[in-house]
Amino acid sequence: MDGLEGQSVIVTGGTRGIGLGIVRRLARAGVRLTISGRKPERLERVARELEEAGAAHLIVQADVGDADASAHVVERALEAFGQVDGLVANAQSLRPVTPLEEVTARDLDVLLDSGPRGTLWLMQAVLPAMRARGRGRIITMGSAMGLTGPPGYGAYSAAKEAIRSLTRTAANEWGRHGITVNCICPASxxxxxxxxxxxxxxxxxxxxxxxxxxxxDGDPEADIAPVVAFLLSDASQYMTGQTLMVDGGGIMRA
Ligand SMILES: NC(=O)c1ccc[n+]([C@@H]2O[C@H](COP(=O)([O-])OP(=O)(O)OC[C@H]3O[C@@H](n4cnc5c(N)ncnc54)[C@H](OP(=O)(O)O)[C@@H]3O)[C@@H](O)[C@H]2O)c1
Structure with a gap:
């Protein structure tokens, strides 16, 4: 399936929602998974499920906003699987809906640390191994909200647009190393x-x-994860720096 069997892929925030759907889909394709998140009970639940399915996996507790912790996730993946073929930078913390005039420094810190900063730390950490092998796939997570600017989501939307911007820069800087970097804006x-x-x-x-x-609504496993699988595979090898709206056409409503 997809030619992904045996690949080593890191999925941040792979313990619930879209990340978990991606993990389940990739596990069925025979991908060796490194999954990170913060809450131990969620990590343990995914580990049990993958154990029962007989899927090769590694669970690492880490906050993506911590650069050292992100580097540690990649080190552990390399120790366990010897390579990192793909990174799905999916983790993102949220804040309550807040009008722009009331956004606090704390709101911004939470959204930017878990969003663009966390995405950048992981991208930097996987780069040496991908560059050495001359191939890599990085998938980031943006949001349609970054494009449409709905009220109450200003800080979140800004964080997701920063991720799309990092995606384009990384695509330009790292393309010659055989690394593609693309962004998905999902709805689920x-x-x-x-x-x-x-x-x-x-x-x-x-x-x-x-x-x-x-x-x-989108289904994480049936609707979002197959697009991630496509971006991890060689079928997407001539695409980089792009944003794919995986949102049932929702963006056309804007
Ligand atoms: N759902 C949608 O319709 C939608 C729309 C547009 C964009 N997106 C994007 O798609 C991605 C997944 O969305 P989702 O709805 O599945 O999110 P979710 O249900 O809130 O799950 C987020 C995942 O990330 C982990 N996480 C959160 N903050 C983290 C941190 N600082 N460090 C490490 N792990 C962290 C969470 O586990 P812990 O809390 O245990 O760490 C959880 O596993 C996000 O990037 C989101 O912005 C989603």
Whole structure:
């Protein structure tokens, strides 16, 4: 499947939501996975699942905003699997919806540390190994919100646009080493609702999807992860510095 079998891929924030969907899809393709996140119980749950599936994996507790911790994730992946073929820089912390005039330094720190700073630390950490092998795949996570600027999400949108900018620079600087760097703007929010929630947030999500071309939420494993698999594979070898909207056509609503 995809020619990904045996590849060594790091997925940050691979313990829930979109990251977990990517992990499950890549595990089925025979990818050797290094998964990072902060909460031990989430990490242990993924480890148990992959153990039961017989998938080669390594779990590393690390906050992506900490450059040393990010370097450690890559060191551990290299020790365990001898190479790093791909990085999926998926982790991102969130803050409550906040009007721009009320955004605090703390809000910005959380969003920028886990977003562009964390993405950059991981990109820097995987570079030497990818450059030495003359091949690498880096996938970053932007957001349609960065393009459309909805009210209340100013700091988050800025963080995600900074990631798209880093994506283009890395693509230009590292392309000659055989490294491609592309960004995905996904849409998949159901996992953010507590099970059985049919309150106002669920209604807002439903209204949002009703107005989109495909008219439904994205599934992390079935809708988002296959595009990640494509970007990790040789099928995308002539694409770099690009943003793919994996959002059911939602961007056309803007
Ligand atoms: N969901 C969407 O519709 C949507 C739309 C546009 C863009 N995106 C982007 O897609 C990515 C995944 O979204 P999601 O909805 O699946 O997110 P999510 O449900 O909030 O999951 C985030 C994952 O990242 C980890 N994480 C958060 N902060 C971290 C940090 N500082 N260091 C290490 N791990 C961290 C979390 O685990 P711990 O908390 O245990 O660390 C969790 O595994 C994000 O980059 C997001 O911005 C999502």
């Amino acid at each position: 929010v159901a996992h953010r609702l507590p099970p059985g929630d049919d309150g106002p947030r669920a209604a807002a999500f439903a209204a949002m999807y009703a107005d989109q071309a495909l008219g439904r």
